[in-house]
Amino acid sequence: xxxxxxxxxxxxxxxxxxxxxxxxxxxxxxxxxxxxxxxxxxxxxxxxxxxxxxxxxxxxxxxxxxxxxxxxxxxxxxxxxxxxxxxxxxxxxxxxxxxxxxxxxxxxxxxxxxxxxxxxxxxxxxxxxxxxxxxxxxxxxxxxxxxxxxxxxxxxxxxxxxxxxxxxxxxxxxxxxxxxxxxxxxxxxxxxxxxxxxxxxxxxxxxxxxxxxxxxxxxxxxxxxxxxxxxxxxxxxxxxxxxxxxxxxxxxxxxxxxxxxxxxxxxxxxxxxxxxxxxxxxxxxxxxxxxxxxxxxxxxxxxxxxxxxxxxxxxxxxxxxxxxxxxxxxxxxxxxxxxxxxxxxxxxxxxxxxxx
Numbered sequence: 001x002x003x004x005x006x007x008x009x010x011x012x013x014x015x016x017x018x019x020x021x022x023x024x025x026x027x028x029x030x031x032x033x034x035x036x037x038x039x040x041x042x043x044x045x046x047x048x049x050x051x052x053x054x055x056x057x058x059x060x061x062x063x064x065x066x067x068x069x070x071x072x073x074x075x076x077x078x079x080x081x082x083x084x085x086x087x088x089x090x091x092x093x094x095x096x097x098x099x100x101x102x103x104x105x106x107x108x109x110x111x112x113x114x115x116x117x118x119x120x121x122x123x124x125x126x127x128x129x130x131x132x133x134x135x136x137x138x139x140x141x142x143x144x145x146x147x148x149x150x151x152x153x154x155x156x157x158x159x160x161x162x163x164x165x166x167x168x169x170x171x172x173x174x175x176x177x178x179x180x181x182x183x184x185x186x187x188x189x190x191x192x193x194x195x196x197x198x199x200x201x202x203x204x205x206x207x208x209x210x211x212x213x214x215x216x217x218x219x220x221x222x223x224x225x226x227x228x229x230x231x232x233x234x235x236x237x238x239x240x241x242x243x244x245x246x247x248x249x250x251x252x253x254x255x256x257x258x259x260x261x262x263x264x265x266x267x268x269x270x271x272x273x274x275x276x277x278x279x280x281x282x283x284x285x286x287x288x289x290x291x292x293x294x295x296x297x298x299x300x301x302x303x304x305x306x307x308x309x310x311x312x313x314x315x316x317x318x319x320x321x322x323x324x325x326x327x328x329x330x331x332x333x334x335x336x337x338x339x340x341x342x343x344x345x346x347x348x349x350x351x352x353x354x355x356x
Contacts, residue, residue: 010349011249011292014048015257017347018245018280019133020053023103025274031057033106034131037088038105039063040081042071046105047081056082057103062088089118093125101129111136111256116228123232123262124240129271130262132241134225138217138254189281202227218248218256218289224260226285233262242268244275244290246282256289263342279343294344295327295337301350305341315342 001294026230031054032052040047040061047059060082063069069085070326084091092102098248106122108115119134126132202224210216210223247257263271275281282290297305311318316335320326328334340346 009251010296011251012255013349014292014294014344014347015135015247015249015255016049017344018247018257019046019105019259021278021280022051022131022244022275023050023054023057025278028056034058034101034103035060036103036105037062037092039088039107040072040083041107042068042075044072044075044077044081048077051078051080058082060084062086062091063304089121089125092122098125101131102126103131103133105133105135107135109320111138111224116199116202116224119225120228120232123229126262127266128239128262128264131244131259132262133257133259135255135257136221136225138221138248138256158229179336199224202231215248215288215291218254219222221256222246222258222289223285229260236265238265239263240265240268242272243282243285244272245280246287247292248289249292258289259303291340293337293340294342294348295341297327297348302345305345307344309342311342315339 026034035058036047036050036054037060038046040063044061047061050057050059057180059080062084063072064085064087066085069083071085088106092104104122104126106119108118115136119132122132199221203220204210204223204227207220207224210220213219226243232242233239240263241260242263243258243260246257248254248256261268261271276283301354305319305322308318308322316339319338320331320335326334327337
């Protein structure tokens with residue numbers, strides 16, 4: 001199934017606001033020194049959001065595809081968002097103002113060796129004080145499943161199912177459900193292994209064991225990004241990529257976002273004090289990235305909950321009780337989703353049908 005359009009993704013919308021919150025920790029005077037650069041895509045959603053909150057921030061979107069670039073020009077929100085045709089990293093390497101700090105959003109549809117190499121180049125060329133946010137897809141768009149493996153697994157389980165006393169209808173439905181589950185699992189495993197093979201030089205030594213655990217692929221790629229940063233700035237080299245935020249989410253496609261600041265080792269502690277105590281802050285690389293998994297709520301439900309937001313104690317239980325019903329058949333799942341909503345409700349987007 002195809003994921004929803006880029007600009008209509010609930011969890012992606014929340015993820016965008018994490019960068020907004022991070023930039024709010026900078027003073028207006030500081031942001032005047034910065035320039036935001038990124039890959040805006042056809043809809044330029046990130047740039048629209050930044051233009052809303054930081055209109056004086058200089059912004060440039062780069063694009064390599066000619067037709068997407070033409071579409072960007074059609075959808076350009078304001079003249080304050082500049083559009084450039086060409087490779088972002090090459091253009092940044094050739095820029096004249098080498099000392100001006102940057103805010104870079106480096107999005108990728110796949111976690112490949114080329115993408116990791118681009119991330120390393122990016123860290124190396126940006127000046128101290130620059131904010132770098134990298135987002136990678138956890139899994140491939142199109143994966144050819146191992147048909148032989150699917151057949152072997154299905155036959156093994158069907159042999160055991162055949163021993164059960166089931167009606168022909170129930171047996172048929174169970175076998176179909178089994179086939180779907182096995183196929184999905186094999187595709188997922190094949191996709192993850194393909195990603196791991198393509199970035200082998202950046203992987204931690206225990207990657208094979210880690211990926212077998214729940215959300216293991218998230219942790220493996222998170223540590224791979226850390227390793228790439230350490231290779232770029234080895235200990236005592238004078239520079240460091242200091243972690244500020246790490247999160248993962250899925251709107252049909254699982255994504256990992258990692259944000260850090262390139263700093264001199266002498267200034268890193270003083271610079272990072274501004275982020276401590278904020279809700280988005282991920283202080284250390286040994287922490288797990290936080291998950292963004294927002295519940296789907298109607299506007300009426302959100303307005304009803306808004307009167308008691310935010311909830312300090314037991315938010316999942318209190319918000320579920322406030323609604324008077326469970327938003328999921330499983331009570332614990334519903335309360336976990338409501339707890340997530342309590343954490344990120346300020347970022348919840350409003351999608352509406354408008355007739356023009």
